[in-house]
Amino acid sequence: MHGGILGCASAAEAAGLWVMPFAGVHVWLTPTGHERAHDDCACVVHWSEALAFRRNRAVMTVPLALEQMAYCLGKEAFFVALESALHQHKISAEEISSLRALLPHGFDELFRLATVSAESGLESIMRYRLSLHGITVRGQISIPTVGRVDFVIDGWLIVEADGKGNHEGPEQRHRDHLRDAHAAALGYDTLRFDYALIMYDWPSVEAAILGRLRARAGRVVAG
Known part of the structure; x- marks a missing residue:
């Protein structure tokens, strides 16, 4: 330890948050802590640089x-965990405001992008990466005869x-194929990714989504 x-x-x-794969075990030490490496140590050590210690x-x-x-x-891993915390109600509005004030301005966009609807980190990853192309997605949308779908883009x-x-x-x-058939009957196209x-x-994944948008809309999506 x-x-x-x-x-x-x-x-x-x-x-209990959904987090992206990461290396090692991350350990937090206060200023009075002592780093004691162990056999086969792959730990990532954090010192008391963050808000909890500042508040004693x-x-x-x-x-x-x-x-x-x-x-x-970085931003993507942070965003995925943030949406998981929001979805599970594990962070309050006051805590979000405090956290936002402590982070660099470059993170402001992530707080604006984040929603409470993401039921898995895969959804958060897709929302974040598609936003880099200027693509706005609507999440967890209920469609008659289809049910609730993860995302709808451009309607x-x-x-x-x-x-x-x-x-x-x-x-x-079979249920997935049936949902896709019902969606097609309503004029939707469906893309599925595991x-x-x-x-x-x-x-x-990116090429499939951007290619489908180009083909349907006849417009160029930034690559």
Whole structure:
């Protein structure tokens, strides 16, 4: 052990937030802590740079974990965890305001983009990455005869992010195909992407969505 407590992404994961894959165990140390490496140590050490210690309250919280993630892991990882915290009601409006004031101005756009509707990190990843192309998505939309879908773009393109284990088996695949058929009858196109595609082959996902938008709208989408 390092004489500290879980911090950053490790603390967020322990709190039940959806986090992107990360390396090592993130450990938070106060100024009086002592770093004590152990065999095969792959820990990432965080010192008391974040808001909880500034308030003389050396206790790991969801806002503190998010702040550490912002500085350590960057915008995308922060955004995914933020939306998970919002969806699970694990961060208050007051805490969001305090966190926003502490982070660089470049993170403001992420607070504006974030919603409470994202039911999985895959949805958050897609929302974030599509926003980089100027694409606005509507999330968790209910469509008659189809049901609730993950995203609708431009009022006609349904994009589904199928999580691990949620869409396996012949019965579930049949239900998915039936939903897609009902959507097509209403004039929607549907694109489905699984966990592996979204996490490990994003260029293929991106190309499919942008290509479908170009083909339907006849306009150029920034690449």
